[in-house]
Amino acid sequence: MNVAIRRLGFIGNYLPVLFGLGVVLMLFGGAMLIPLTVSLILNDAALLAYDEAFAITVISGTALWFVARSGSHELKVRDGYLLVTVVWMTVPAFAALPFMIYFPALSFTDAYFEAMAGLTTTGATVLTGLDQLPPSILIWRGLLQWIGGMGIIVLFVAILPMLGVGGRQLYKAETPGPIKELGLTPRIGATAKRLWLLYAGITLICILSYRLAGMSWLDAVVHSFTTMSLGGFSTHDESFAFFNSPLIESVAIVFMLISGMNFATHYLALLKRSAEPYRQDWEARWFLTTMIASSLGVAAFLWLSAVYPNFSTALRYAAFNVISIGTTTGYASTDYSLWPMFAPVLMLLLCATASSAGSTGGGIKMIRTQLLVLQSWREMVKLLHPNALVPVRIQGHVVPNQIVFAVLAFMSLYGASIIVLTMVLLASGLDFVTAFSAVVACITSTGPGLNQVGPATTYASLSDVQTWVLSVAMLLGRLEIFTVMVVFTPAFWRK
Numbered sequence: 001m002n003v004a005i006r007r008l009g010f011i012g013n014y015l016p017v018l019f020g021l022g023v024v025l026m027l028f029g030g031a032m033l034i035p036l037t038v039s040l041i042l043n044d045a046a047l048l049a050y051d052e053a054f055a056i057t058v059i060s061g062t063a064l065w066f067v068a069r070s071g072s073h074e075l076k077v078r079d080g081y082l083l084v085t086v087v088w089m090t091v092p093a094f095a096a097l098p099f100m101i102y103f104p105a106l107s108f109t110d111a112y113f114e115a116m117a118g119l120t121t122t123g124a125t126v127l128t129g130l131d132q133l134p135p136s137i138l139i140w141r142g143l144l145q146w147i148g149g150m151g152i153i154v155l156f157v158a159i160l161p162m163l164g165v166g167g168r169q170l171y172k173a174e175t176p177g178p179i180k181e182l183g184l185t186p187r188i189g190a191t192a193k194r195l196w197l198l199y200a201g202i203t204l205i206c207i208l209s210y211r212l213a214g215m216s217w218l219d220a221v222v223h224s225f226t227t228m229s230l231g232g233f234s235t236h237d238e239s240f241a242f243f244n245s246p247l248i249e250s251v252a253i254v255f256m257l258i259s260g261m262n263f264a265t266h267y268l269a270l271l272k273r274s275a276e277p278y279r280q281d282w283e284a285r286w287f288l289t290t291m292i293a294s295s296l297g298v299a300a301f302l303w304l305s306a307v308y309p310n311f312s313t314a315l316r317y318a319a320f321n322v323i324s325i326g327t328t329t330g331y332a333s334t335d336y337s338l339w340p341m342f343a344p345v346l347m348l349l350l351c352a353t354a355s356s357a358g359s360t361g362g363g364i365k366m367i368r369t370q371l372l373v374l375q376s377w378r379e380m381v382k383l384l385h386p387n388a389l390v391p392v393r394i395q396g397h398v399v400p401n402q403i404v405f406a407v408l409a410f411m412s413l414y415g416a417s418i419i420v421l422t423m424v425l426l427a428s429g430l431d432f433v434t435a436f437s438a439v440v441a442c443i444t445s446t447g448p449g450l451n452q453v454g455p456a457t458t459y460a461s462l463s464d465v466q467t468w469v470l471s472v473a474m475l476l477g478r479l480e481i482f483t484v485m486v487v488f489t490p491a492f493w494r495k
Helices: 002-007 012-031 033-042 047-068 077-095 097-102 108-119 135-150 152-156 168-174 188-213 217-228 246-259 263-272 276-280 282-304 311-326 342-353 366-384 401-427 432-443 464-478 482-488
Strands: none
Touching: 012 033, 012 047, 012 077, 033 047, 033 135, 047 077, 047 097, 047 135, 077 097, 077 108, 077 464, 077 482, 097 108, 097 135, 108 135, 108 464, 135 188, 135 217, 188 217, 188 246, 188 263, 217 246, 246 311, 263 276, 276 282, 282 311, 282 342, 282 366, 311 342, 342 432, 366 401, 401 432, 401 464, 401 482, 432 464, 464 482
């Protein structure tokens, strides 16, 4: 069989990609055993949704693995980009199976959208009646976001090298941030393992914190998954408004801020048992400063606008919702779309710019925002002093021009993607506020937008075309534009 495939030429060239996809699907199918076990223990109504989905996913992965098993498993750079894109387009289809089996009336389009929103940690949803759903379905939604938070590929590069599939190409293609070559260890597999252990450890602390703050064990587990991933899926239709607890909101704020910073910084701080890595991380300082200043500013604005009777109440709601949206989590403790328009628009701006590279957040990342500001300043200085050498520096280090130019290209493409996708939604019949906010919320992995897709509603009212457009937006945002678009260029497919 493998000889026949190689004779086809084209397919034979991509045996490493097929092999890698097969391994990912087999391992992903294993993740379905978690909600399956929960369903067995609790005897909830979704039991059949997982055994069928598990069988389909594992059999599909095994078939791909079997077909490509005797080929070369070494991934080239081009293979890495293709595998990452194919994985993120394919896995949501299998992740959608439990939803489709449990909800017979749910279309494939909506099920795929829900799964994509989970794995990309976007948090946009088409489901209602969350309070009545079986616990295993809620666990599955939260688990999808937890897996996607650090990245499916980063998880599997800790395992794939043992199976003969190289990891560095995958890590470079999937990991967010403009400087991807900065590793914690020379071996990328060891780096991924350590980051995942840290991620899991903080998640456990988050679970215990939520439980002590008053959540049930189910709520604590699911919300810890979706807090650490900055995903935003909840177990209740009202999201955090259901709890109406300042203590629970405070726990969420702390862990959202932790997850909004570079996990490499957390790792180094733990390794050195010192806060010095945080002081040295300029991006983390700007991130925290932006979050705190924005929360105080929005609180003062809401108080002065008489939305809330006193500053303390305004601060409570402003801090939670600003940090939730600014970190691209997407929880809501109130319908902030009813606030004066300045506040929700500012929050949309924050979700596009505030999170750190190496965090589980989406958007263009704070370091790119900093580089854009520094480059703009350099251009203004050169207008006054054309012959001056004005390097761009971050933390005392000169940033190479090729990185600055790459960031400018990324920002241009990011903005163009938002414009094009918004225009497509406008052509489909959506109003401007809904279309624009939905695209921004999906491409930045935030979730709730404004108007028709606001925090008090879902995406269920959108047409199939509109839903697929936003699924594309989630994919582009999660893989940071270039990884996906490069696969669709003619040059990519030339030998």
